[in-house]
Amino acid sequence: MKDLKRIEIIDLLQGRATLEIGKEICVKGWVRTKRGNKSIAFIALNDGTIIHNIQVVVDLSKFDEDLIKRITTGACIRANGTLVESMGQGQSVEIQATEIEIYGEADVDTYPLQKKGHTLEFLREIAHLRPRTNTFGAIFRMRHAMAYAIHKYYNDKRFFYWHSPLITASDCEGAGEMFQVTTMDLNNIPKTQDGKIDFSQDFYGKQTALTVSGQLEGELGAMSLGKIYTFGPTFRAENSNTPRHLAEFWMIEPEMAFYDLNDNMDLAEDFIKYCVKYALDNCKDDLEFLQNMYDKELIERLNFVVENDFIRLKYTEAIDILLKADQKFEFPIDWGTDLQSEHERYLVEKHFKKPVILIDYPKEIKAFYMKQNEDGKTVRAMDVLFPKIGEIIGGSQREESLEKLMKRMDEMGVPKEEMSWYLDTRRFGSAPHSGFGLGFERLLLFVTGMSNIRDVIPFPRTPKNADF
RNA sequence: UCCUCCUUAGCUCAGUUGGUUAGAGCACAUGACUGUUAAUCAUGGGGUCCUAGGUUCAAGUCCUAGAGGGGGAGCCA
Numbered sequence: 420m421k422d423l424k425r426i427e428i429i430d431l432l433q434g435r436a437t438l439e440i441g442k443e444i445c446v447k448g449w450v451r452t453k454r455g456n457k458s459i460a461f462i463a464l465n466d467g468t469i470i471h472n473i474q475v476v477v478d479l480s481k482f483d484e485d486l487i488k489r490i491t492t493g494a495c496i497r498a499n500g501t502l503v504e505s506m507g508q509g510q511s512v513e514i515q516a517t518e519i520e521i522y523g524e525a526d527v528d529t530y531p532l533q534k535k536g537h538t539l540e541f542l543r544e545i546a547h548l549r550p551r552t553n554t555f556g557a558i559f560r561m562r563h564a565m566a567y568a569i570h571k572y573y574n575d576k577r578f579f580y581w582h583s584p585l586i587t588a589s590d591c592e593g594a595g596e597m598f599q600v601t602t603m604d605l606n607n608i609p610k611t612q613d614g615k616i617d618f619s620q621d622f623y624g625k626q627t628a629l630t631v632s633g634q635l636e637g638e639l640g641a642m643s644l645g646k647i648y649t650f651g652p653t654f655r656a657e658n659s660n661t662p663r664h665l666a667e668f669w670m671i672e673p674e675m676a677f678y679d680l681n682d683n684m685d686l687a688e689d690f691i692k693y694c695v696k697y698a699l700d701n702c703k704d705d706l707e708f709l710q711n712m713y714d715k716e717l718i719e720r721l722n723f724v725v726e727n728d729f730i731r732l733k734y735t736e737a738i739d740i741l742l743k744a745d746q747k748f749e750f751p752i753d754w755g756t757d758l759q760s761e762h763e764r765y766l767v768e769k770h771f772k773k774p775v776i777l778i779d780y781p782k783e784i785k786a787f788y789m790k791q792n793e794d795g796k797t798v799r800a801m802d803v804l805f806p807k808i809g810e811i812i813g814g815s816q817r818e819e820s821l822e823k824l825m826k827r828m829d830e831m832g833v834p835k836e837e838m839s840w841y842l843d844t845r846r847f848g849s850a851p852h853s854g855f856g857l858g859f860e861r862l863l864l865f866v867t868g869m870s871n872i873r874d875v876i877p878f879p880r881t882p883k884n885a886d887f
Numbered sequence: 888u889c890c891u892c893c894u895u896a897g898c899u900c901a902g903u904u905g906g907u908u909a910g911a912g913c914a915c916a917u918g919a920c921u922g923u924u925a926a927u928c929a930u931g932g933g934g935u936c937c938u939a940g941g942u943u944c945a946a947g948u949c950c951u952a953g954a955g956g957g958g959g960a961g962c963c964a
Contacts, residue, residue: 451925452924452925452926454923454924454925454926454927455921455922455923455926456919456920456921456922456923456926457919457920457921458920458921458922459921459922459923460923461922461923461924461926463924474923474924476922476923492914505922506922507922507923507924508922508923508924509923509924510924527897527914527915527916528897528915529897530897531897531898532898533897533898533913533914533915533925534913534914534925537898537899538898538899540956540957541898541899543956544956595962595963596962632964653964655962655963655964657961657962657963658888658962659888659961659962659963660888661958661959661960661961661962661963662957662958663963663964664962664963664964665964668964669964670964671964749960750960759960759961760959760960760961761960808964809963809964810963810964811964812964813963813964856964857964858963858964859964860964861964862964871957883955
C-alpha cells in the first residue's frame, strides 16, 4: 500500500490544507456507517478532528470482497484515494478509494455503538466509547476549546496560572465533605495511647485530604503576583445526586489584589461573556449539531448572554422582589436564610430573564473570609446565577482586616492556629482583594446545552460510580 | 440523604382486567438494487421480562425487599 502522508479530515473539509481535486491523499479514522449496493459502497469516516465525516467511495469491483465485509461501524481504517468533487448531495468532496487497510475491526455483534438511537443514559454506561459519537465528540472538542479560552483570557489579562495544591491538611477550606488521603494500612490503623488514629505515622505526618478549593492558597498568590488564577480538579465527597454535581470537577478560581466587589463582578461577567463568545466564534459546527439535536434555542441563548448586561442585585432587594412575586413558592422567603433553587430560578428565568449577580448576602450563610459590610449584617459576597444551571460562580471580596477576620473565625469556630499561614496575608502587607470560583462543567453545561453534568466530562465521578 | 418515576431482544420502546406460543422499529444475517446520506425493499435468527422472596389454579403484569438509572430537593461550583 502506497505510503502517503495522512491528512486530517478537518483540513479536507475546511480547506486548510493546500488541496487540489484529483490529488491522491490518505485519511485515517473510524467508520461511522457503511452503506451501498452490490457494486459500490460509501463509508462515512470520522477522525475526531471535526464533527463531519469524509465520504470514502469504494468501487467494489476493485476491492477484495472479504476486506470490504470486515469494514463495519466502529472499525478503524486507513484509506488512500483520489480527492474528487462529490456526485452526490450532502458533501462537496469525497475520496474515491484506491487502497484500504483495516487497522482494527469492530465486531458487529459486540460493538455497542450503532448508527442511531442511543440515549445519553446508555452512553454513560459506555463512557469509554461515547467520545466516538457525534454528540460526545462535539462536547469534548468544546470542552477543550473552553479550557483553551480560559487560559488565553487570563494570560491576555496578565493573570498568572497558579497551582494550588491538590492535597491539603487544612480542613476548613470551605464548605464540603473531603476525601481523605492516606497511605496507612486501613486494616491495621496505628493508634495513639488514648485510642485515637495516629496520623503522625501517616505519609504527611498529619491528616490530609483532597482539596475542595484552591482559593486560600490562591490568595497567597494574589498577595504577591497581583492577579492569579487556578484551573484544576476539585474534590467534594458530598453525597450529591443531581445533574449539577460531581465528586470530581474542575474549577477556575481567579484571585486579584486591589479588586473590590465591583471589579470582581466586572471580571466575572466579562470572563463568562468571553468564553461564550469564544465558543460561538470557534465551535460553530459543534454548536449547530448540539442545537439541532438537543436544544433548539442554544445559539440564540448564547448570543443573548454575550449581548446583554447581567442584572446586579443586593440580596435584600432580591428578597423584596420574591416577597412581591406573583407566584407561590414551596419554601418561605425569609431575610437571613439562603435562597432556594426555586427562588433563584424565579429571579433569573421569570422576573429578569437574564443572568443575575446577587451580592451582599447575610453573613451567617456565607464563609468566614468574606469582607464584612458596615451594616454589620451582610458580607460582600457574589453569586452569579444562570438560567437552568443555577449558580455558576460563587465569589466575594475578601476580608483584609486581620482583626475582623480573626473575630469572624472565632465566631464561626474556624481554628486560627492551623491557619496562621493564611492570616499572614493580613498580618503583613494586607490589601483589599477579591476572587471567585467558576465551575468548569457548569460553564460547559451552559455552552453545550446539555442538561446533565455527567455528560460534559469524559469520565464522571459521582457517588457509587468511579468506573473507567 | 429525602421525594418520585423507571428497569421487557444488542439499542429505543409497546405489552389491555393477572390468562394460549411476549411484540414492533432500528441493529445484525441472507437476498435485491450502478451514487448512498440514520439508504431503501424482502426474508430470517435473536428474550435470565433487573435480582430475591411472596400472593395466585395462573405473574412481564399484583405485593415486599434489594440493586441500577432518570427527574425533583438539600449541599454547592
